[in-house]
Amino acid sequence: MTHREIMEALTGLLLAMFVAMLSSTVVSNALPAIVTDLHGSQTGYTWVVVATLLTMTATTPIWGKLADLFSKKLLVQAALVIFSIGSVVAAIAPNMGVLIGARAFQGLGVGGLTALVQVVIASMVSPRERGRYSGYIGAVFATATVSGPLLGGLVVDSPLGWRGCFMIGLPVAAIAFVVLQKTLHLPTVKREVRIDYLGATLIMGGISLILVWVSLAGNNFDWISGTSAALVAASLLLIAAALWVEARVAAEPVIPLRLFRDRTTALATAASVMIGVAMFGATVYLSQYFQLARGMSPTEAGLMSIAMVGGLLVSSIISGRVITRTGLWKRWLVGGMVFVIAGIALLGTIDAETPLLVVGAYMALTGIGLGATMQNLVLSVQNNTAPEDLGAASSVVAMFRSIGGSAGVAALGAVLAHQVTSSVKDGLGALLASGQVSPEQLAQMQHSTGDIPDLAALPAPIRALYEASFGEAVGHLFMVAVPFAIVAFVCILFIKEVPLRTTTGSPSVAESEIEAGVVATGEAVDYPAFDVEGEGARVGERR
Template sequence: MTNAASATAAPGQMTHREIMEALTGLLLAMFVAMLSSTVVSNALPAIVTDLHGSQTGYTWVVVATLLTMTATTPIWGKLADLFSKKILVQAALVIFSVGSVVAAAAPTMGVLIGARAFQGLGVGGLTALVQVVIASMVPPRERGRYSGYIGAVFATATVSGPLLGGLIVDSPMGWRGCFVVGIPIAALAFVVLQKTLHLPTIKREVRIDYLGATLIMAGISLILVWVSLAGTNFDWISATSAALVAGSLALIGGALWVEARVASEPVIPLRLFRDRTTSLATAASVMVGVAMFGATVYLSQYFQLARGMSPTEAGLMSVAMVGGLLVSSIVSGRVITRTGLWKRWLVGGMVFVIVGIALLGTIDATTSLWVVGGYMALTGIGLGATMQNLVLSVQNNVAVQDLGAASSVVAMFRSIGGSAGVAALGAVLAHQVTSGVKDGITALVKAGKISQEQLAAMQHSTGDIPRLADLPAPIRALYEASFGDAVGHLFLVAVPFAVVALVCVVFIKEVPLRTSHGPVAPAESGEEAGEETGLEAAR
């Protein structure tokens, strides 16, 4: 059955060759979206120095993109249910490219942050739409094999981004080249999609939920601003925090009312959450986002600040985790395509994530790099079997007309969990390091191992990420030890979130993957109807 589907297609469906040709353009688009985040990581110190920015500016170069990407993901998904998916992907590529050009030429931190926010609009579109278009081209039963390619692109962008960014910063192009490098790839993706992607456009009356979209974006933005800046610009418990949280809750409450009572074409159809699979997969995605992004994003800093590695060496260490993710995503995708069963991969993947993160919670500045790499590989294996298959479980269970909205909702909540995790665990990291360094400095002063001049130099460097090579030997060793202990603590903090994700996955009811795009029972009819449809198609 699978082999036949590979060679020929049912009426109205694309052949395997046509899918692979269009998939090339989609994967190029996804690669450029992921590369935009990873390639700039090693360039941030040079950017802040060159543009005379502050630590707050350093944070917002990252957060600006994250805000607009996360807030607009469900909007792009809804637009995919109303307009031509091909045109939307190409529009996202154009938006990304324009933002990249402005960022590369930015004369000040303010312009750069604004350009990164605009760039995030395109990244949000690419992140949501690639999944939606693949779901439109390929029936759920066949989708697993193509999910492996997505995992491979994810792995390639994750590994090559930091390495490429380090090389570009050290080249004559400087840090501005990091924003230019993705433009030719985006242009190539645009051309390939124009030639290869041919999806039918369903003509129907379009009603855009502008009020709901605005309230959703504003509510998400406020909560992300809070978790991004609390603990650094103001206290977690303060009048500013209370105002941001209250404002966010009010906006999100208003958005829920509009989506449920007012909008005829809601951006996030709340009926989707009547389906148990969608609700549990969404909750699991939030927890996976916290555990994955919130903890693993600091591994690069661990290798540079606790182990004294260069950015290139730190990038090479990520191969352990990404290699595990690559193998796991490809193997799980192929087996799921052959069997139609996916829940065992979700459960097993989350067990691996929990074990890997718990073991990473034991690392410090002296742990063998081979041991750290092994723990990272375990975590990567778990993530590879989990991330794409959570989206697949939802896509398999919703009505065809809700495919875009459902896919983007899962992606959006994973991004929310990740951004909140990055910000909150970053505050924990800063507190742990500051506390460890402060106590260590006191001990060194009492022991007479450092002078007042050295202490003054250390105090000067605490306002930013220090250059370890410029620090006196005793203080450098103290900083490395403090940072190593703090990163290990972060992983322990992330473990409970992974456990909650496992619990959510366990209670998801498995529905065998459909072998066609539809018809599928609408979400309102509950999971039992969805199961019946899936079983019928599987026969």
């Protein structure tokens, strides 16, 4: 494909990716209003996010496998339709149960869009040139992340209310559907379909039970109890069964375990899990921090997100262009994780009194690190994978990042709920002793300390107590996330850098030898002299 043909097809793909990203970011600032309006709890807040992440996680590898078997264009369009149906149901949800179910269905489409956009781009563009286009992906990611909270905040504050947040992505989805129909033309692989539904079901079941245990333990039942033991045992049993099915039974497993024999894939996958915990688990609660700890409106909370996304935008574009020019990517992963660790550690020091300029600077630092890390981890795996496994390998990395995100959101949400509840109960007792609240107010509040309150309706002393409790608890979440970011950094250090291929197909023996730097006899060879400015590349001759 020529550069023009790639850009035309990329337009539809980027619109689809924009829709997928918008689905989570546009809701982030609406969540406090949604949970208050539908009389939900902190657990409900968590599961509105986790439901989408969970179904996205479970179906991402299936979409990746389908991409190796069917028309990629048709699959992207199907994912857009599924996403749109879920959005409509979420917009009319009468209670938290229906909303969480609709978000889970929406996640089926988001999983397809997340996996397929990466797979289609990998099919069109060689790894060496992919950095050139990953900058566009980073820009769309940043645009959706910036505009999402802003749009969500404006819609929540408008007559449409929070329900409008689920509708604004529908026109973009429709445009993406039409553009892809006209511009995306890729060959379709025709072979027998063997989808590993059993493996996918077992994986989803095992992960779901762990997340249910993490999010409900401590509130609905004790951490050390018969219920906890049953949930953990059932989860481990399902995951063990899933591994057995993937290794011994499935003809075309959802997660081909042989992929993990490659060191780069194994380490990048482990790093993706840790980044998912640190990134999703901590940052999803920033909007709650700004609205409940700092008293901001949804629109103002959306404006604060610009700090993190601005850093992400700049670093993703710059890193993509430099990687295309040099073919070297590991230094960006290492440097990016240093910034992520520093940013998350600094965010761990915030509370309800931290100056907003300081909070914004810490967010920008984290964004710079994430922009240089997330896309390039996928690139490192794609560069090491055989073409027939490209879909599966790309989706495995995305899947494990989502698993980390789901676990992080659920676990840190449980930590947040427990810490806020404990702090509020202690604070209410002190307010009662000082005469700032009446016994009637105390009795009413102690029945709902696990709920997300409507701050505007609370007496001033109790509102100040909630704001201080949320501010301190969110800072604590980032400190909990730091060790996970450090583990990701260690994994990245041990990834072996392989110069990026210049072809989309399987590399020839000669090119493989050149990339490795040696020939079969052990003689040294020249590395390829890449023609970065042109559409192709020329390979140096063997000595």
